[in-house]
Amino acid sequence: MEQKKWRVVCYINQFFGQIGGEEMAHVGFSVKHEAVGPARLFQELLRERCEVVGTVICGDNYFAEDTERGAAEGLALVRALKPDLFIAGPAFNAGRYGISCGCMASAVARELHIPTVTGMFPENPAVELYRKDTYIVKTGIMSSQLRNVAPVMAGIGLRLLTGEHIGSAAAEGYMIRDVILNEEQPDNAAVRAIDMLMKKIKGEPFVSELLPPNFDNVEPAPPVTDLSGVKLALVSDGGLIPEQNPDKLKPNGSTTWGHYDWDRLVAEPHFVIHSGYDGTWVLEDPCRLFPVDVLREEVSAGRLGALEPEVCVATGNCASVAASQDIGRQIAAELLNKGVNAAILTST
Template sequence: MVRIAHYLNQFFAGIGGEDKADAPFEVREGAVGPGRAILLETGDDAEIVQTLVCGDNAFHAGTDAILDAIVATLAESKPDLLIAGPAFNAGRYGLACGAVCSAVSERLGIPSLTGVYPEAPAVDVYRSRVVMVPTGDSAAGMREAVASLARVGLGLAAGKPLGPADEDGRIPMGYRKAVVTDVPAARRALDLLMAKLAGEPFLSEVALPKGAEPIPPAPAVADLSSAVIALVTDGGLVPEGNPDRIESSSATRWARYPVADLAGNHDPAFLSIHAGYDSQWVDADPNRLVPLDALQALAAEGVIGKVHEFFYATTGTGTTVTHAERMGEEIAKALISDGVHAVLVTST
């Protein structure tokens, strides 16, 4: 049976509302309030051995001392799992739940999780180090919230590895885990593109960052047979020696190089200085990153007019949005000035 410790604020512990937000830290035996609802979901698989209670004002007025007291309490009782909340869209309560989970998991190694509304302040502060399940914005969603906490929590207590957030029913933690798949990235990308063009449902493997502004696509090229097509990459392809000193990560610089040099790939040879992927296959054949050979074949067949005489390169790993936007604007101005009609952008 999984032994659970449960953290609640003064309201959900039944002490009172804002007038009781200064309620001091205390430890109660057994389940209190939402804890009883959690046990209805876990059944005989778990028990709540302790409920940790603290008023929201009291917690934030003495955060370090309260966290030390919680850690000391749990170091003695040794629960298998800590559940905090659910806090829904409550700002101070959610932040307290995140802080408690973070401290307990990092200092004691006890699996911990909380439940919050996806737009609550605690998500931005703790999402990278605390397991969170999404809830509604108020206690009206209590039943669904405790069901999620029980399901994900029992998995954590059993040592089940975290899977993709959408499959686990969690709030994404902001990082991606590498997995082995039978379908290579190029094939998956083409499948997504074909589904999009056909108006079929598709799910991108890369989530759009919160707050990112969608960029409307440019109009289609009217006549490819007379169009000048340029190659741009953030895969870090540069001449050997990296003469323009482009950073291998967190780039602030870009450069352009003659495609004639790339076609021969000699004196100097081209290689990737990108720090975010295994570049040995690109170093062996740069066309795998910057498909000059394929574009030149299309030009020879008359499918496109010609390939622009320069290709443009930078590195995309860790680059800030500010620098990425600036470099994109600078490259775009250069391409327009050179009479380029369309660009093929490749990444890693």
């Protein structure tokens, strides 16, 4: 008698769902009653014991604009497919895609009480939001590593279905979930503690069994009470730059930034290098990214002291935390040298 296979539902965005790129990020939910895109690879990996019965697809922008609505709509579609396992993504380092994958996996686990798995680059902002709610397998930055990470995701998913033991995050390759596992060790705690202490004293490498919390506290600057005497600057990670790209910004993972005279920037050929959003609306009216027109009116009315003529531009798409912090420090130093008192940061 043939063994009944577990039902698997996959979630992907419009790009992996073969609907389109950034120009189709606005599309809402749809369902294919078959394996589509990465789901085909999961079908191949799990074929002996599972069957992908459906692929839920949603545009990045549609989900990101209202995550509560997106989770509710997506959950209803997933529920109708009656899955035993839910696999989202992987999202790699794509921010909006990571949010939708994490949000969907969290909602499905909470409401349907079934195992869920997704995959992301460790610095994807969604990791910190959802790592406690689902298994997030570590991936590289780029989707070219799909075939490397999919077997890990499939393996964890299958073991969740069978109830087999899943080891620590470090051993299995998923993001730490703040769950303490009971594991038998060859040496007792006292011996292990002394061993770590001796290695620390000798300057040798060792791995602690308890990770200290890592809090990144950023103290907000004091609020500006009177703008009439303030010189204001505009900063954005939206990637609007001159056509020749003098500062060598990249579409994603950029480590550089630039500052450009606004009037010259918009008067000469320019483009949006940021590959994480549709720049059509910015090119139609650059003031949608940099509200120069409104702020100049404020200066003329005497409600704002002055507007710095140069804008600072970076590309936030898939940028690492370390690179972003470095860029931020450089921009801050530049603005201080220009006598800027406050800045407005706009994003995509």
